[in-house]
Amino acid sequence: MGRLATITRRTFLVGAAVVAGGAAFGYYKYQQPYANPLEGDLAEGESTFNPYVKIGTDDTITVIAPRAEMGQGVYTTLAALVAEELDVTLDQITIEHGPSSPAYFNEAGFRDGAPFAAFDRGFVADAVRSTLGVASKFLAIQMTGGSSSTIDAYDKMRHAGAVAREMLKAAAAEKLGVPAASLKTEAGQITDPASGKVLTYGEVALDAARRDPPSDVTLRDRSKWKILGRSQPRRDMPAKVTGAPVFGIDVDLPDMLYATVRMNPQPGGGMTRFDDSQAKSMRGVKKVIAIDSPYGKGIAVIADNTWRAFQAAQAVEIEWADGPGPRSSDDVSTLLDETLATDDFFSLRTIGDPDVAFADAPREKIVEAVYDAPFLSHAPLEPMNATARVKDGVLDIWAPNQVPTVMKMVGGRITGFEDAQINVHTTFLGGGFGRRLEPDFSDYAVRIAMETDGRPVKVTWTREEDVSHGPYRPIARGRYRAVMDDNGLPKALVGSVASPSVIAGMVSRIMPGITPAGPDNTLVHGAFDQPYGIPNYRIDGYKLPLKGIEVASWRSVGNSYNGFMHESFIDELAHAGGKDPLSFRRELMKDYPAALAVLDKLEEISGWNTPLPEGKARGMAFTLSFGTWVGEVVQVADVDGSVRIEKVWCVADPGQVIDPKNFEAQMMSGIIFGLSAGINQKITFADGAVEQSNFHDFDAMRMSQCPQIDVAILENSDHMSGAGEPGLPPVMPALANAIFALNGKRVRRMPLNEEIDFV
Amino acid sequence: MKLQVNGAFHDVDVEPDMPLLWVLRDELNIKGPKFGCGAGLCGACTVIIDGQAVRSCQTFASDVTTDVRTIDGLAKGDTLHAVQQAWLDEQVAQCGYCQAGQIMNAVALLENNPNPTDADIDDAMSGNLCRCGTYPRIRAAIKRAAATKVEA
DSSP, X not given: OHHHHHXXXXXXXXXXXXXXXXXXXOHHHHHSOOOOTTGGGOOTTEEEEETTEEEETTOOEEEEOOSOOSSSOHHHXXXXXXXXXXXXXXXXXXEEOOOOOGGGOOSHHHHTXXXXXXXXXXXXXXXXXXXXXXXXXXXXXXXXXXXXXXXXXXXXXHHHHHHHHHHHHXXXXXXXXXXXXXXXXXXXXXXXXXXXXXXXXXXXXXXXXXXXXXXXXXXXXXXXOSSTTSOOOOTTHHHHHTTOSOBGXXXXXXXXXXXXXXXXXXXXXXXXXXXXXXXXXXXXEEEEEEEEETTEEEEEEEESSHHHHHHHHHHSEEEEOOXXXXXXXXXXXXXXXXXXXXXXXXXXXXXXXXXXXXXXXXXXXXXEEEEEEOBBOOOOSSOOEEEEEEETTEEEEEEOOXXXXXXXXXXXXXXXXXGGGEEEEEOBOSOOTTGGGOSHXXXXXXXXXXXXXXXXXXXXXXXXXXXXXXOBBOOEEEEEEEEEOTTSSEEEEEEEEEEOOHHHHHHHHHSTTOOOOSOOGGGTTTTTTOOXXXXXXXXXXXXXXXXXXOBOOOTXXXXXXXXXXXXXXXXXXXXXXXXXXXXXXXXXXXXXXXXXXXXXXXXXXXXXXXXXXXXXXXXXXXXXXXXXXXXXXXXXXXXXXXEEEEEEEEEEEOSOOSOHHHHHHHHHHHHHHHHHHHHHOOBOEETTEEOOOSTTTSOOOOGGGOOEEEEEEOOOSSSOOOOTTTTSTTHHHHHHHHHHHHHSOOOOBSSGGGTOOBO | OEEEETTEEEEOOOOTXXXXXXXXXXXXXXXXXXXXXXXXXXXXXXEEETTEXXXXXXXXXXXXXXXXXXXXXXXXXXXXXXXXXHHHHTTOOSSOTTHHHHHHHHHHHHHHOSSOOHHHHHHHHTTSOOSSOOHHHHHHHHHHHHHHHHHO
C-alpha cells in the first residue's frame, strides 16, 4: 500500500478538482442514485423508467443520449446501447440530449485522470481509478470529452434499456396472466407465444413505470447483439444533409435579439474606457454594454440582426489596458527555456535508473533533440455562440456545449439563481474539439441577457474573435536524450517536457479563485505512458508558469504535442541504431501483444516492406492514447521540391468497437485534424496580442491536400477505449518521419510548413 | 428590396451592403446557409445563384437579381436531391456544420460538370473547409452522385 499512499498524498489535479467542488465522500451516499431528471417534465401520457428512457401511451419511445453530439456520433451510438437491450429498433426511437443533470455525470472521463499508463492494470492503478470514479459521482460533472462517452455509457445505458424492458414485461405478464419469463420482446412489442397475444410498449408503459425496477437484470452477451457491433446509419444524418436548424447558432425564439462581443485582444487585459456614440446611432442597435467577466473584459453590442451587431461592435472606440501575459512569442520561448533549466518537475513513472545510465554513457552513444509545438486555436466551424434569456426568475441557456452542468454553475454565479431556476438546452455542436468545454461563451451570453428585459438574446462571435482569443492548445517544448547500446537499441531515455498546465487552467476557469497545484498528468500524456520496454526511462513534466494566456483541452490534449515529440525521437533513435523504424518498435514493444498486433497489421496494409519509387517515402508512428493503441503510416511524395501527402494507413485497437463505420470516421477525423495542425497551424503573439484572426492565417487542411486514408480496426486490447481523439497523435510524427525518409530533413518544430512547402 | 429564394419572393428592408447570408439567416429565418468565417474563406455559407456556387457572406443582398438556391429548397418534398442521398449513403457528415455548404458546392459542380475527375472535385471543393475531416467521404459521395445521375 506504500505506493498508493504516496500517490494519494500528492495533490494530483483531478483530486484537487474534486476537493474544490466540495465533494464529501461516503459509501452510503455513493450508493444512492441521483434523482431522475425526466420526472418533472413528462408529456401527457408519457412515463419514465430511468434517466435514459421515456415511453408514451402513443408508443413514442424516447432515449436520452446525454452527451454532446459534436460530430463523433454519440447521438446514435449511445441510443443504440439502450435500444439493444430495450428491444426496439434504432429508427423507431426519438433521441434527445435531455436536461442538464448530475444524473448524467461522466465517470469514465475521470477514471482516466489516474496518473498511470493505460496498460498498467495493477492493483494500485486500478485502486486509484476506482477512487476517481467514486469522486466523479460527487463532482457530478456532465461532460463530453476525453474520448470517454461510449465507455462511460456502455454498462449504464445497456442496463437502463434492460431494466425498462423487464418492467414492461412484468406489467404485460400481469395483464395477460402469464409468467414474465414466457414473454418475448421485439421492436417495441411484447408477445405471448402461447396465446399469440401482442401488446405494444405504449399499452403497458404507465403500469410498467410504476413498478419497482428489478435489481437482478443480466446484460446480453455480445453474441446475441442485433444492433451493437454493426455499423448503423447515423440518426443525425438526415437533418445534417438537409440544412436543418440543429445548431446553437440556429436557435430562433420569439422576440429574440442578436448580439456580439468584442473583448480585449490582449489576454487578461482590462478595458480602460469605450465610446459607443457612433455605434449607438447605427441602424438596429439597441444597446452597447461593458462586459466584465472572469474570462475577458470588453463590450457587447445588442441589435436586431447579427451583422448589424458585428458592424456596430467595430464602430465602438475602445481603449484597452495591457494584459499581464508575455508581449511576444519570443518571450514565451525564453520562458520555456528558463523553465526547462529548473529542477522543478514531476515524473509519474520511472523505470530503472536513467540518471546513472547517462552518467556512465560515452558521449558518442548519446542522442539528443529538442522539439517544439505551438499554441493552437480549436476553430470549430460553428463560431462560438450561446443564446440566453432571463425572465420571470428563470434563466434559460441554449448552447452548443460539452459540459451542461458547468454552464449551469456559471449561469447561477452571474444571476444568483438556484439550480432549479436554470435550464440548459444543449443543441448539436458544429464541432467542439475541447473548445466547448469552456464557460466563456455562455458566461457572456448570460451577462448580456441580464440587459434585455426578459427578451432572449443570441450572442454570436465573429471568427476573428474566436481565433484571436483563447483558451488555446498550449505551447510545448520537449528536450529528449537517449543512450544507445551496442545493439542499436536505447539503453536509457529521458524526456523533459515544458508546457502550461491544461487542467490547472480548466479548474481555475470553472471555479475562479482556485489555483490547483501539483502534477498534471495531461502534460506528459503520450510520452510517459507509452509501451516501450526501454530499461531506463523517465519523462519529466515541467509546468510552465505562464501568465495571461489561457490554455485548454484541445483534441487529444497532451498527446497532441507529446505524440509528435516522443515518436519523432523514437524515429531518430531507430536511425541512430541503424534499424528500420517499424522493426525497431517491434523490438522495444515485445512485451505488449496489442502493440505488436497493431505493428503487424500496419506493416501488412501499408506495404511497409515494399520499396517505393524514387521521390516517395513512408514514415510511421505509434501512440497509445485514451487507452487505444494506434499506429499510422504516412506516405509522401516530392513534387518539384514540395511535399504532397499521398496516403495514410491507420491501425487502431480500442478493445471493442460498437459501430465500425463511425469508428473509422473518427480515425479519419483525428488524422485530418492532426495534419491540419501539423502542416499549417500556429497561434503566435506580438505586442501582447494574438497575430492570427481567420482562416487566411490559421488555415486547416483543404480537400486538395487531403490524402487517401485506410483504416483497419483490431480488437485485441482487453479494455474498451475511446475513438474521438486517439487517431490524432501519431499522424504528425508519422508525417515528420516520412519527410525525413524522403529528403533527410528532420523537422523538429510544428507546424512543419515553417521548413517544408506542402502542395 | 425584393429577394427570390428557392422560388419564393420576399420583401426585405435592409441596408444595401448587408451580406446575403445575414438577410437569409436573420431576416428570412432561412437557416441552411451557415456562418463560418464572414470572409469567403470557409464556404459554409454557399448558395447557388445563376448556376454558380456563391459565398453568401461575400455577396450584397442588393446585388442579387435572380433566384437564390439554398439547401433548404434542395429536396423535393420528402425526396432528397441525388447529392443529399449520396451524402446519406456514404454517411458523410460528422458535426455537419459545413455540410450545407459542401452539398451546395457539390450540386453546382455536378450541374456544370456531370462527370468530374478527382482533380475537378479537388479544385471545386477546396474552398469548402471541413474541420471534422470528412473529405474522403465527400469525394466518395460526389462520385456516387455523379454515377447515379449518369445511370438515371
